[in-house]
Amino acid sequence: MERTTLDLWVGLFVVAGLAALFGLALKVSNMDSFAGASSYQVVASFDNIGSLKVQAPIKSAGVVVGRVSNIIFNNKTFEADVTLKLNSRYVFPKDSSAEVMTSGLLGEQYLALAPGGDSQNLVNGDKIKLTQSAMVLENLISQFLYNKASDSSKNSSGSGATATPGTNP
Amino acid sequence: MKPSKENIIARIGHRSINSIWEMGVTARFLLQILWRSGTSVRRFQLVIREIYASGVLSLIIIVVSGLFVGMVLGLQGYQTLQTYGSENSLGVLVALSLVRELGPVVAALLFASRAGSAITAEVGLMKTTEQLQAMEMMAVDPVARIIAPRFWGGVISMPLLAAIFSMVGVYGGYLVGVVVMGVDDGSFWSQMQSAVNWRDDVLNGVIKSVVFGFAITTIALFQGYDAMPTAEWISRATTRTVVNSSLAILALDFILTSFMFKGM
Incomplete structure (x- = not known):
């Protein structure tokens, strides 16, 4: 193959490779926006x-x-x-x-x-x-179940009047 | 002779010594190539010719396989992620698996079978037809004139091919995920960009592909240079190039991955 055609193809290949690398850096990754920033x-x-x-x-x-x-x-x-x-x-x-x-x-x-x-x-x-x-x-689930249990026990004992809603932790 | 117990053990010993010996010779061969690379730098035209042979001519298989691997990743990833209602993360899945693993590894496997075997066959035939000895007779160093340019051609081509593979693969995933399956265009790219890190993911992938390039070209050149000058041995050397470099790629990939992505 002639030398200039060879050079042209290799040049195209290298440019395509570098372009792919830049594409990966800029389009695919974030180029780490905080790496250089103070x-x-x-x-x-x-x-x-x-x-x-x-x-x-x-x-x-x-x-x-x-x-x-x-x-x-x-x-x-x-x-x-x-x-x-x-x-x-x-x-x-x-x-x-x-x-x-x-x-x-x-x-x-x-x-x-x-x-x-x-x-x-x-x-x-x-x-x-x-x-x-x-x-x-x-913890959230156990807290919820605990509150449920205490609510129902209060209701069943008939002292529901003292239970004020909205004081649950 | 009947294979007695000692015979089998002796054979195991012989095999182990042989493989260690071969590793040492390969390492010395690599050092020799590096030592005599001066000609390749001075006459860069030789290297350009080899970049054409191993890089440009591998381009088609790399682009086509990259596209298909990316499209398969897009399809499979979409099916799985859809179950969890997170198909918007498809870009992350496609990009991370390509950039970290599939890009360097699959490109290296293809490179080993496409370019590595060609290098082995070429060098082996040169040895068989006594071209290498003829060069030595003319006081031309065959390692500097034949081996080193092929080595650098392969080492330069490999990371570029891996980068092209990853980039084409990402677009393959885009094609299936966004164009065909209807994943949102914006979240495909933006989630990908926020999850893929330039240094940790992209650069480590490039380092992997450079290491693979060294391994493949060294193995291919050594097998060709070391082959006995007969037709049978050349075919055996070509096979061994593909088998050994594939094994080397996968083993090195595990070692590199365990160093790079430790605890991430």
């Missing part, structure tokens, strides 16, 4: 994180604002210390609260960050004080 880290302690994982998204108002960068068990407080890596573009008041939520009924778990009203913002190394643990399905 970020700051804050810590939040939870009684129970459920099945929250490292790299889980942190959302505020449904928008991904960062990712969980580290989870360790604190042997002094017996709580889970979660390190949040937040994008520097987003700032949150100091008294913001974090909650472990589940996307969908059985979906992956993420951290929801609800902004507070403080005039000062969270900075690198701060600690989020208000946290709410993951919802554990077993």
Whole structure:
């Protein structure tokens, strides 16, 4: 085969290969939007994180604002210390609260960050004080059954007048 | 001679020593290729010719298989995900399985049987017809002139072929999932983009395909270079290229995967 045709085909092949690589990077993957962006880290302690994982998204108002960068068990407080890596573009008041939520009924778990009203913002190394643990399905069911049982026992004993609705935990 | 007990054990020992010996020789052969690659860099035209032979000519089988693998993934994934009402995640399933595993592995298996066997047959025949010795007589180093360009041609082609395979496969999944089955176009791409990570998934897939490229071309060239100069041995060497490199690909894939996706 002539040299120029050969070069042309190989050139086409290499260009197609590189284009496929770029396609994979830009169209298929997210090119990691937080890898290059500067970020700051804050810590939040939870009684129970459920099945929250490292790299889980942190959302505020449904928008991904960062990712969980580290989870360790604190042997002094017996709580889970979660390190949040937040994008520097987003700032949150100091008294913001974090909650472990589940996307969908059985979906992956993420951290929801609800902004507070403080005039000062969270900075690198701060600690989020208000946290709410993951919802554990077993506890929820047992709580529900317990309430049902106590409701019915109250009703049957005739002291239904003292049972006020809406005081259930 | 009747096969006695010692005979069988001796045969096992002989086999093990042989296979270890062969591994060592292959490794030394690889080092020799790397050591004498200077000519391939200086005369890059030689490498371009080999990229054409092993890369461009494998393009059709790679594109067609990628398209069909992606379409099958789209069909099967849709059937399964639909049961859970999560057919919108079809893009994630197709992209992750292609980028992490199927792209590099299937492309490498195809490459081994399409290009690897051709390399072995070519080099083996060159040896049989004493072309390699003739080169040595003319003070041309056959490893630098014949072996190294083929090696680099294969190593350069392999990751490009794997990337093309994955990309075509994703579009195959798109074709079946979105165009035929009616999965939402936007959620197909957006869920894929949020789930597939550039460094953890795409780059690790590329690293896999580069490793496979090294393994396949080394095995193919060694089998051709090492073959006895008879017709029977060339056919045996070609078979062994395909079998050995397929086994090497799958074993290496397991090792690499266990390192890359540990605890994810």
